Amino acid sequence: MKVIVCAGPPTSGKTTVLKQVARRLRSKGHQLAYLKTDVQFTNEDEQFRTQFGIPAKKVYSGELCPDHCNVMVLGDAVRWAASVKADTLLVETAGLCLRCSPYIEDSLGVAVLEATSGMNLPRKIGPLLSLADVALVTKIDLVSQAEREVFRANVLSATQASVIETDALHGINIDRLVRRVEQAPDLSGRLLLRGNPPVGVCTICVGKKEVGWQQHFGVVRQLEGETFYRGE
Numbered sequence: 257m258k259v260i261v262c263a264g265p266p267t268s269g270k271t272t273v274l275k276q277v278a279r280r281l282r283s284k285g286h287q288l289a290y291l292k293t294d295v296q297f298t299n300e301d302e303q304f305r306t307q308f309g310i311p312a313k314k315v316y317s318g319e320l321c322p323d324h325c326n327v328m329v330l331g332d333a334v335r336w337a338a339s340v341k342a343d344t345l346l347v348e349t350a351g352l353c354l355r356c357s358p359y360i361e362d363s364l365g366v367a368v369l370e371a372t373s374g375m376n377l378p379r380k381i382g383p384l385l386s387l388a389d390v391a392l393v394t395k396i397d398l399v400s401q402a403e404r405e406v407f408r409a410n411v412l413s414a415t416q417a418s419v420i421e422t423d424a425l426h427g428i429n430i431d432r433l434v435r436r437v438e439q440a441p442d443l444s445g446r447l448l449l450r451g452n453p454p455v456g457v458c459t460i461c462v463g464k465k466e467v468g469w470q471q472h473f474g475v476v477r478q479l480e481g482e483t484f485y486r487g488e
Contacts, residue, residue: 271300361450458476
């Protein structure tokens, strides 16, 4: 089974992209399953179930970061997808942490970025882009050619991923992504996170509410100075 992990900032067009991909894969006879991870509301699972007749689930991360939630549930999701005889699992994650990679080894990691989001966006989103296999730039019909070129150059300065520019709403250039999906490797062996998680956690991560670095342990930072580790 192939696992496609699609991540990107809100409103970047992840769902629209995956709908176009699902439509094409279904027409070729592929058996799909779909998982959506979001923070507090999503109905995309119902849309995929209704429009494409495929098994679909959603998970709310709630108080967890969506990327962390993905790590927790993806093992169960792979087993579920296998149980419904899927050959391709499409995973869409809110991906809001920006410190973590939402991708796993042997998956196809797709970072979806909208061309209208500002020229410097590729420099701001860290492993979500730098560890992706494909950087998919959407909404190219809403910017000038010059803006597209600058945005593309900034993407390439942040990642070695293949860049695909698309008008996802109308399905333009989606076939290139579909080919990458079909060429993606099958899962093999243990599920491992691609890239390293953040170097440590602090007491903020586990719910301590006091303000000021003096009140916390773990990886902390002062206003004037570098990040350092404090205590146990």
